[in-house]
Amino acid sequence: MKPPAALTLLALFALATPAIAERTLFAMDTGTRDGQTKTYAQQAALVKELGFSGIGFGGSSKIPEMLAAVDTQGIKNLGVTFNLCHWLKVDGKELEARLKEALPHLFVVTINGADSDGKGWNTLIQPLDRGTFDVAQVLRLLDKLEFKGPIGLQHYGIRGSARGNLSASMKGWKALQARLAAEQEKK
Numbered sequence: 001m002k003p004p005a006a007l008t009l010l011a012l013f014a015l016a017t018p019a020i021a022e023r024t025l026f027a028m029d030t031g032t033r034d035g036q037t038k039t040y041a042q043q044a045a046l047v048k049e050l051g052f053s054g055i056g057f058g059g060s061s062k063i064p065e066m067l068a069a070v071d072t073q074g075i076k077n078l079g080v081t082f083n084l085c086h087w088l089k090v091d092g093k094e095l096e097a098r099l100k101e102a103l104p105h106l107f108v109v110t111i112n113g114a115d116s117d118g119k120g121w122n123t124l125i126q127p128l129d130r131g132t133f134d135v136a137q138v139l140r141l142l143d144k145l146e147f148k149g150p151i152g153l154q155h156y157g158i159r160g161s162a163r164g165n166l167s168a169s170m171k172g173w174k175a176l177q178a179r180l181a182a183e184q185e186k187k
Helices: 040-049 063-073 084-090 095-105 136-144 162-186
Strands: 007-013 025-028 054-060 078-083 106-111 151-153
Touching: 040 162, 078 084, 078 095, 084 106, 095 106, 095 136, 106 136, 136 162, 151 162
Parallel strands: 025 054, 025 151, 078 106, 106 151
Antiparallel strands: 007 054, 007 078
């Protein structure tokens, strides 16, 4: 069975390992480059300054071959990523089923702000504090499935300042974490 198009592969390189409270948030390299942050070293400095855990690089569409490499060679920093914006674009249905399907090799989940009824990438990839899609539902399902891997931030193609967009997404991330913590307290 061919995996859904929403699943891609990612090699993730952590630049720093801070004390982990609940979850970490990795910025993806495509959302951290602009006129001020051209090199990976500059990107790494920016995301560290803003409180991110590191940057995820790479990707591939050859899922069967890469999963075979994960299985047979035991490559630990290679696995499946569930990309929220691709899932919304291609499928947008059965979120829990897609996450369960990916779970055995799920290495990272990428999230971003998005509009629930978005069609173009400009509505499907926004800073995390924007959009009508409730990203908290993804995080709740990941908790339910006991996914302990990293959460990546998707910022591909967002226009504007990397600093401004990353700051807005960190604000959104902190708001999501506070909201989920408040929900847990009520239980």
